[in-house]
Amino acid sequence: MLKIEHLTKRYGEKKAVDDLSLHIAPGEIYGFIGHNGAGKTTTLKSCCGILRFDEGEIRIGGKSIRTDPIACKQMMAYIPDNPDLYEFLSGIKYLNFIADIYGVGKRKREERIRRYADVFGLTADLAQPISEYSHGMKQKLAIISALLHEPKLILMDEPFVGLDPTAAYQLKTIMREHCDRGGAIFFSTHVLEVAEKLCDKVAIIKGGRLIASGTMEEVKGDQSLEDVFLELEGEGNV
16 A cells, blocks of 8 residues: 655755655554654655655555655545644635545535544534634544545554544544555554554654564564663664
8 A cells, every 4th residue: 555665865964764664555554653853754744745755765556656646645645743724714614625626526525524523523613714723623624634535545643642532532443444444544653552552563763764663563572562662762872
């Protein structure tokens, strides 16, 4: 579903991502873990075509994000950590705008908007301007908009930040159901407990380089994910 091959992204002399290779297969929830500045967001933005990268290749469903970005974006959705929404629109107008972009028909969009707005407790607020939404409400709206065209691949940057416990539970349920239907999810998180319980596979990045990846059992063995993460992060530090 998503193949990242030898990805390198530089900012001046600094390598934000250094020769990163990962494969996220259909049916997998793949967690991406690392401290702030490790390269998680740069990787995700490269995967969805927001950032141009210097070396390597990224393919979604066999299509290159470099040479066939439109086809890639039709198959995927990206939820940033701080959604930048059109705040002059109401929630429902924003969702219809996104549905128009992806060519989602009237009946399907109405059914999906109704379903997900009810799940996230946002139905009563859809007529309100987005400028009046809290951060958590904006996050919920961004999640709903990402689900409208039923993407095969969902990329998420810290998706649980700002969500209340009920919304976080609902999102985890939706993520699992999405992958059970053959979709794939690649998401970054600081919440190691969530990653340990939710993910099929996990990758740990430090200083732009991949330092561990594989199934949860392969990466953590008999330890907790937190213990493994702290051990790997500590290696090489003085």
